[in-house]
Amino acid sequence: AQSVAQPEDQVNVAEGNPLTVKCTYSVSGNPYLFWYVQYPNRGLQFLLKYITGDNLVKGSYGFEAEFNKSQTSFHLKKPSALVSDSALYFCAVRDLPYNTDKLIFGTGTRLQVFP
């Protein structure tokens, strides 16, 4: 069965410092992986996805993610955090079979960026 895990409930980082939000996955077949962000009282916003190709994926708002097959990880990164990046971040994996749009989400990581 497809699954993702986000080992950290919360990540704290100072503004201007690099940030990393961790995600590991367990899949059968090709991993189709996604990152979403949720701001208070809002829906989920798509940040980026890994389908195939380069292991470093660039997305919205300066975020990027590194796909690592040997470590089954898909960590979200940003070189310089902003206070406005404070939000809830979800990692997700496409379920099987691939003719469904169903995503399986991690438990979420709350990112807090301090001024």
Next chain:
Amino acid sequence: KAGVTQTPRYLIKTRGQQVTLSCSPISGHRSVSWYQQTPGQGLQFLFEYFSETQRNKGNFPGRFSGRQFSNSRSEMNVSTLELGDSALYLCASSEELAGFRGGNEQFFGPGTRLTVL
């Protein structure tokens, strides 16, 4: 293009009542999915519709149902509401890309916050 819209944004119901939530996908998107978000269970998949047909269903009781119309708009219905149904219900749509199965992202609406008293 306008994003995914959901109505109403907030609902308060009492136990035993039923509720209908509505979702309008992004123009041109024919696939619509519903998710339930709660603090305890996180994001849980409810069901998915494509071209008016239910293509996938999550592990929820039969009190939860949905449908999709010919214009791709979707509704979900919850009958005999229970306290545990209090949640944020999120609708998402995606574009079916030929030959690109599995890799299309979903776009989410703002959600409907349902409170059951």
